[in-house]
Amino acid sequence: MTYLDILQQHFGFSSFRGIQQDIIESIGAGRDTLGLMPTGGGKSITFQVPALAKDGLCLVISPLIALMKDQVAHLRKKGIKATAVYTGMSRDEIIVALENCIFGNFKFLYVSPERIASELFQAKLAKMKVSFITVDEAHCISQWGYDFRPSYLQIAAIRKLLPDVPVLALTATATPAVVEDIQRQLGFRETNVKRMSFERKNLIYAVQHCSTTKEQEVLELLELIPGSAIIYTRSRLGTRELASWLVNQGISATHYHAALTNREKTERAEAWQKGSIRVMVATNAFGMGIDKADVRLIVHTDVPDSPEAYFQEAGRAGRDGQPAHAVLLYDDHSIPVLRRRVEDTFPPEEYITQVYEDACNFLQMAMGDGYGVTREFNLEAFCHAFRHFPVRAYNALQLLSRAGYIEWADAEENRSRVMMSCHRDELYSFHLPPMMDRVLQHLLRTCTGIFSEYAFIDEGEIAHALGIAESDVCEQLIDLSRRHILQFVPRKFIPYFTFRQRRVERDEIVMPAAVYADRKRELDQRVQTMIGYLTTQMCRSRYLLNYFGEEHAADCGLCDNCTEESVVPACDDQQIRQRILDFVAEHHPSSLLDIHLPDLPQQEVGRVLHQMLEEEELRLT
DSSP, X not given: OOHHHHIIIIIOOSSOOTTHHHHHHHHHTTOOEEEEOOTTSOHHHHHHHHHHHSSSEEEEEOSOHHHHHHHHHHHHHTTOOEEEEOTTOOHHHHHHHHHHHHHSOOSEEEEOTTTTTSHHHHHHHTTSOEEEEEESSGGGGOTTSTTOOGGGGGHHHHHHHSTTSOEEEXXXXXXXXXXXXXXXXXXXXXXXXXXXXXXXXTEEEEEEEOSSOHHHHHHHHHHHSOSXXXXXXXXXXXXXXXXXXXXXXXXXXXXXXXXXXHHHHHHHHHHHHHTSSOEEEEOTTSOTTOOOTTEEEEEESSOOSOHXXXXXXXXXXXXXXXXXXXXXXXXXXXXXXXXXXXXXXXXOHHHHHHHHHHHHHHTTOOTTOOTTOEEEOOHHHHHHHHTOOHHHHHHHHHHHHHTTSEEEEOGGGOOOEEEEOSOGGGGGGOOOOHHHHHHHHHHHHHOTTTTTSOEEOOHHHHHHHHTSOHHHHHHHHHHHHHTTSEEEEOOOOSOEEEESXXXXXXXXXXXXXXXXXXHHHHHHHHHHHHHHHHHOOSOHHHHHHXXXXXXXXXXXXXXXXHHOSSOOOOOOHHHHHHHHHHHHHHHOOSXXXXXXXXXXXXXXXXXXXXXXXXXXXXXXX
């Protein structure tokens, strides 16, 4: 059966799109392959089709649990055996899933990057027949990527376990430097990149300075552009307030952010996807893995701090190929706020060491002690006690975690859990009230291994399944715990703090360049690129494509800059010289590579730089 036959039989498409076939043939031939495709380019087809054509199982590494679940469900509906292993599953559930992959003729195993380092997973993986490895969101493995995740570095260990198994890396956002780094980190045996232009010919970009309030600007855009829309804002509180305001203006809207319960997220996403709600007001927690083709408008009320994030989020509009708009709103405060994010994300090293010392004192950890100790850590109480600004303190702790001094577990991972206290046979002797018995029976049906270890639960999902209030579920669980039938540990909204080294003196703290200086410089360059996007007179599409390495992209003819009657002429050499001198005076770059003028053609800047060096207007030291 050919690749095209598989595409038609299982997925119902008559032909491949873009570079799908090139990627499929490359990985099908056993070559390490990096596929660069824009959002909506059909990435999943590039590994699902060749996996069905080959013997064995395709291991898919993805950071998005919701996306893994959706793809597994989608494949199962087509009669294709697929399963997933991710954070939150019990040990018994994981063992069953992995054993099925060894003996059950499964074609796909989806796994989160955090899971691949465990001894259990690696021991089971060694017994599987793996056809190839797929790494989704591959930019996460690059320290120069905008969304670097240290857990992705564990993939190199998997490659050592399976040295003859090829790898397919996929991403929708990667600069030339990140493209090289992905291949290096994944140990590519040869350079092999399949590129599809990131150009979206139907997407109309615009930047709009707010002459009124942002709420009013959003309303006017929604009145002007009909159809489904996503409004992105940085604040969780802001999502609720804006959605409520739009509803009061007669617009069907809801809000979405990471702190909602799983049931709330699912219900709101489904209502929006089905079209019963027109507008989703959301943080960047929404959108990844959402397959809605007819989004006509994406609005950002806050400027993202990286072109990668903006390009990916804006790219969720118009995936059906019909005209769609991506509008970025800004006001007089936007650029100062954007610049401040760099200092908030990477506060001074003296501040980071102060946070470390204060945290140790807050936890009453003596000098030289603490190795392996885990404590609850209330960030709000800590900031109040030591007069720290929460955002900076949080980022300082994140940097200390990346540097290896502590481990910082997010509060959202500390979910409710239960374990039976009594023996299975004892259950028949209890005479429980009807509601309590229903809750207990639901736990016994749905929680694997509950008699031998804790199982994670979601009170909201239990309430939904039983048709009762979430507060009633909590009351029954507490009562069952009082009766010593089970042990119930409610969800805590306090994160955990683990010492990975013994407590050291402040002046012994070292922040590696790869953790601090290099990444701060990268973020600063991304922020400068976004500021350039706000102010450039170039075609918006060409500006973004240039950033991703497409230096010969043509003007789109659709964006606000392309359709203006008068366009500011390009800078001449003297203007470029002055811009370079201004940049050097303000930023004191340590090398030519650090001179970053994103709204000007890179080749022109490089040419003028060399002229200035030859004329000794600039000097390398």
